[in-house]
Structures are given as C-alpha cells and as structure tokens.
Amino acid sequence: MECSSFSESLSIIDRKKVVGELIEGRELASQLQLLIQNKKPLQDHEIVKMDTTVTKILQSFGNVLSILDSGEMTGGDVCNSPMTTQASSPFSDDLKSVDSNDKRKIPAVKDRRGGYKRRKSPNTWARISSKPTEDGYAWRKYGQKEILNTNHPRNYFRCTHKFDQGCQATKQVQKTDEDPPMYQTTYMGHHTCTDPLKPPQLILDPTSPPPNSNSVFNFESNSTVTSSTQDYHPIFSSFPSFKLEYEQNYKPSTDRQLSSSNQFILSPELSALDSSGPTTMSGSDHGDVISGAYSCTTSSEKLELDLVLGSIDFDDVFSFDEEGMMHVKSV
DNA sequence: TGCATTTGACCTCG
DNA sequence: CGAGGTCAAATGCA
Numbered sequence: 001m002e003c004s005s006f007s008e009s010l011s012i013i014d015r016k017k018v019v020g021e022l023i024e025g026r027e028l029a030s031q032l033q034l035l036i037q038n039k040k041p042l043q044d045h046e047i048v049k050m051d052t053t054v055t056k057i058l059q060s061f062g063n064v065l066s067i068l069d070s071g072e073m074t075g076g077d078v079c080n081s082p083m084t085t086q087a088s089s090p091f092s093d094d095l096k097s098v099d100s101n102d103k104r105k106i107p108a109v110k111d112r113r114g115g116y117k118r119r120k121s122p123n124t125w126a127r128i129s130s131k132p133t134e135d136g137y138a139w140r141k142y143g144q145k146e147i148l149n150t151n152h153p154r155n156y157f158r159c160t161h162k163f164d165q166g167c168q169a170t171k172q173v174q175k176t177d178e179d180p181p182m183y184q185t186t187y188m189g190h191h192t193c194t195d196p197l198k199p200p201q202l203i204l205d206p207t208s209p210p211p212n213s214n215s216v217f218n219f220e221s222n223s224t225v226t227s228s229t230q231d232y233h234p235i236f237s238s239f240p241s242f243k244l245e246y247e248q249n250y251k252p253s254t255d256r257q258l259s260s261s262n263q264f265i266l267s268p269e270l271s272a273l274d275s276s277g278p279t280t281m282s283g284s285d286h287g288d289v290i291s292g293a294y295s296c297t298t299s300s301e302k303l304e305l306d307l308v309l310g311s312i313d314f315d316d317v318f319s320f321d322e323e324g325m326m327h328v329k330s331v
Numbered sequence: 332t333g334c335a336t337t338t339g340a341c342c343t344c345g
Numbered sequence: 346c347g348a349g350g351t352c353a354a355a356t357g358c359a
Contacts, residue, residue: 141336143351156350160335172350 025060028053061125126186128176137191139171151177159193167193 032053035046042050138160144153154174159167168189176182 140334142353144336144338145349145351148348154349158351170350 021060025057028057028060032057124186124188126184128182128184130180130182135185137169147174150174159191161193165193167191169193 032050035042035050035053038046139157140160140162141155142158143156145156146152147154152175154172157171157173159169161167162169169191170188172186172188174184174186176184
C-alpha cells in the first residue's frame, strides 16, 4: 500500500474519516500513555480503562482499515469487500446442498462443504500475545487445521452472531513456537453485530468494580521484550510479556522518530508473523485453552495488550513525532 | 435439550 | 496438486 494509491483512491470524505479515526486513535493512545506512565501501581479501574482504551484504539484502526479497504475499491477495483462477500455465504447460494440425509462417509457430491473463497482481504489484523486473549466478542470455533511446518493446529473462530446478525468477523488463533509461546490471533473482517457479550467500547465507569480486577492483563514474569535499549514503550516495560516486533523495513529516520511510546509497528502483511517460526496451538489439549478463553459463554473483559499488527503498510501512512503523536502522511 | 466443540470431509486457491 | 479454510454430523457438556 502506498501513499500515492491512497491519495488517488480515497475520496475526500474517506480521507476525513481516516483522519478523524486516526485523531481519535491518537487521543486514545495519549490517554493510554498517561495511564501507563503513571508510576504508581495501577488501580483496577485504571486497568479497566486501559483495557477499554486499547479496545477503542483497535476499533479506530479497524475503522481506518475498513475505509482504506473501501477506498481501494473506489480506486477502480471492483472487488467487493473481501471479507464480506464470499466465504460467507455458504447459505446464500447453491453451494449449500440440499440437506441430504446421507452419512458423512457417503461420497457426498451434493455436500459442497468448504465452498468459500480464500481470504485475500487486506482487512485483517493480528495480535500476538503471550496468552490467549479475550477480546470481549462472542466467538464460536468452527474448525481446526494442521498447518504445514507447524507442530500444532490452527484454530478457526467465527462470530457467534454470524447467522443471527450476519456478522462476518472471523479470527484464527495459533500458538507460536517461540519461547515463551505466543498466541497469534488474526482477525478478519469487522464485527457488525451488536453483541451483548461484548464489553462496551467505552470507558467503563471507574467506580464500578472490574469484572476481572486481578487479571485484566496477563503478563508472564519472564520478559520477552527484545528491545536492546531502554527506549521502548512504557507499556512494554510495564508488561514484560510484550514482544516487540519491528517492521522488517523499519529504519529510524527523521520522519519517523519514534518516541519511546511508538514502537508499535503494524506489519504490512500477516505473513510477517509467520516468519517467527512454526506456529502451534496447544496440541494435546487441542482447543481447550483457546476455546475456553474464546468461548462465547464468557463475558470477560480481559484483554491482553500485547501486539497489534495490521495489514496495511502502516509506516507508509503514519509517522510519529517526538511527542509520540501519530501523523498521517500525505493522505 | 440446546448449544458449543470436535473432527474428518470437502472445496478453493495458488 | 497440496495447503489452507470451511462445513456439518457426531459428540460433549451444562
């Protein structure tokens, strides 16, 4: 993704939306920074606030991605939203066979399972965390697959409200083979559902007791912060399990002098995540860990802030100043 | 009993 | 043609 393509394809309205979302994200990040920089031990309500702030930031980024995604299309690509068409509709077309009463073993010519289009959506982003995260949405596991060169399967989740509300959000969860193991969660598509289980995207009332006051963030004791300098985001230093991942082509330059708070790089491609080595899921326990953590039966607002990776070339679009403020480059 | 998970089959894409 | 993604019957669980 290049700036030029953005400027060519994005309408003025879209640009305004993008800027608006980014501004909001910046403000939220600033709020988060203030919380993080607080030397005192975090209070429960502060942790909850951080949680919800992060969620909002993610949502802002998601909105930006959506806009950029659609912007690309307006630029001549007639492709529909990759994540919203397709795959999706096994029910809307003849792919879904008549419900045969055949046993699964019977060669079911009519049973066109797997009728979908493999994702190509740029509208994806990923998080890497030291533990399976609860993002507050209701997910339902619909598949598990052994992936080449990985020791453990990848788990597939879709929004519980896929059918009742047509929500197309899906995600994949993999456990990496790193030490310590990290959980890579790849989100595809955005929630269009109004999920009652989803924690509000707003700051919770600080006066109300957090549901998971002792574990909104789960951080392991062993630090995986790989930064060799002291110059890392306070949140990383505060939460040792945060793993920094630098964009491959990242190089310090004048227009991206990242302050300590900005080593928060979005990777252009999810494939970058795969370079970290074989990914695994908890093998013997299958989805126990994951499915438990992601079960839609929970309303936990636990959110682990570890890493968010985007699918756009973030660095081409954004820059940061010494204040840690994010800027949009010539969009 | 209803809903979530498991798991092998099936399908599409690269 | 193989890998990856999805489906749906079988199964588990509360």
